[in-house]
Amino acid sequence: MVPLEHVIGLSAILFLIGAIGALTRRNLIVLLMSIELMLNAANLALVGFSRAWAEHDGHVFVLMVIVVAACEVAVGLGIVIALFRNRETVNVEDVSLLKW
């Protein structure tokens, strides 16, 4: 069986990749992908702990997260499309109207 440390390690690496992507990339679609990466890193950690403690709560939680992630992507992509139709860009630096 894969030890817990390896699962958590992989989860941490995935999360970091996602976080750095979300902070550095300017393309909105890549941004969304990075967020998905972070969500799945969390899922992996939940599954790992669930297995290690032999409890089912983590599995249930992961299902919830997958559902929420699907919704988020649907809404997020909808916004991206709406944005592109209006402004012909998917660069986050070009959409900074909501400020002082």
Next chain:
Amino acid sequence: MVEAAPTDLLRWIPLLPLLGALVHGVLLGLLRRGLPRGLVIALSVGAPALAFGVTVAAFLRLGALPPGTVALIDEVYTWIGAGRLVADMAFVFDPLSAVMCLIVTGVGTLIHVYSIGYMDDDHRDDGGFQRFFCYLNLFLAAMLLLVLGDNLLVMFLGWEGVGLCSYLLIGFWYGDRWNAYCGLKAFVVNRIGDFGFLIGIFLIVWALADAGATLDFRELRAALPAIAERTVAVPEWLGGSWRLTTLIGLCLFVGAMGKSAQIPLYVWLPDAMAGPTPVSALIHAATMVTAGVYMVCRLSFLYAEAPGASAVIAWTGGLTALFAATIAIAQTDIKKVLAYSTVSQLGYMFLAAGCGAYSAAIFHVGTHAFFKALLFLGAGAVILALHHEQDTDKMGGLRTRLRRTHAVFLVGVLAIAGVPPLSGFFSKDEVLLSAWLAHEVPGHTWLWAIGVATAALTAFYMFRLHFRTFAGESRVPAEIEHHGVHEPGPTVLWPLYVLAFLAAVAGFLGLPQAWGDLLGIPESNALSRFLGRVLESAHHHVDHATEFALAGVATLAAALGIGLAWLFYVARPELPARVRAGAGALHRLIANKYYVDELYDALFVRPLIALSDRVLFRGVDAGLIDGAFVNGSARTVRVLAEDALKHLQAGLTQGYLVTMVAGTFLVLAWLLSS
């Protein structure tokens, strides 16, 4: 500790007038709905009459109590329970409050009846008639609360209530700014006194904190020996150290000074005459202004332990009596004369109370309530007949035209002047006797002399008033004659008859023993024995010869005053003008009331108004509170946000994300390190 029997009768005495006031208040104040006059009269005159009935019932029950039980107690509910300090909404009906309660409800009912006739011509669109009776009922409720209260807090509640009603009724005809000003003046001057009263109550609570604080009169009486010997430090020029009871007594007396119009806080009472005449009779002569005397008598056990405070009371009373009597000599307004006379008679009451003769003080409260209510209502009848003319310069010769009013007014004048055997003679003699005998008061013989001088002045100015109003040639102006001068109707006259009867015979309730022995009545002073069950009394013994001699001197003084008044205003009417011309400066001084109002105006009112306007209003309120605190805080936030904080909100999603991630890491680092 005096034994007390429980009852649930007493709560109805203040509650009935309160209900009357509430009905009017809700209908008129909240619903803007007026009632027909017949209903207003039935409700507002019925409530005090019923309260009087309940009082009589309670009085009969008090008489039927077994020996040793001297009071009825009605504990309605616990009003304030703050730690160890518990104040019940409780009423006590002992001989002292019984006498006061009978006076308040009895005279109160008569004056309500009188008001029906007096206020009949009030047709203003703000429901004047109904509003008047609403206030009058509210006053009675507050006054009965004050009288019946079983602890200082209930008494204070009533004390403030009567002050409020006094203010409302003085400024009843608020269309005239002067009346509103007079109401305000009465209220503010009373506040000064009430402040002293409150300090006194706080001092009692503070002093009894270790023994379990109480404000209940019977418990206070029992707890007093524990603090009787305590002293407090005062500034060196006041003697360095005072007994605590003296300090408490003086603070409470400051309250009495305000409410009962004593020097230096008497200035509001003469101006209170701006109110309708029934109000002057009920509130500013018969009942409310005697509240201070009642309070001192109620706390007689405290004042018996505070000789310093008692001496101050006696001297304040004596000086006020003389001072106000001299002012009354030169007044021409019929109600002003009576107002200063009231101040002077209140001084008499405090003179007696300060000399330890508490039952004599209450005796004078009672007789004064009858004859002064009679005089005010009589003056009201004259004012009504002359279509609201109050200046005696425009009266004269009314004896033949207002025969009935003249007759009852004369009874009142004779009673207050101290002509035997009317009530004022006996009660005034008791007061003077107490001053003569009070060896513990410094200079008590001087106080007696002041009292006798005041008696002479009283007889003089009352007969001056009477002669100027009713005797001689008519000086009534043509425009008043044009409307006709008629005797008022039966609702005005009948209360006068009843009061005239009481003013004539009430003195026999407190007939001194010397007279009783002369007439063969054993234990003649029924009132004094009745009150003696709850009041402290200084057991001075005096032989009958001295007593008769003192009475003789006082009667001679009164006769002198009456004779002088007759000489000045009937026999030689040209004399007053010559005296005025001869003593011009003195006359101006007295006619202008010693310029006390002007003095207070310059010393206190103007500086206070200037301070309030320039410093407190423009400086503190407009400058500091509005400028610095309210607008200043808003301006600070705006500047901070406009110039600095807004740049944090740049609109770049990833900027926010950086902050969020950084924050998360910081929290994580903090959690892991601790």
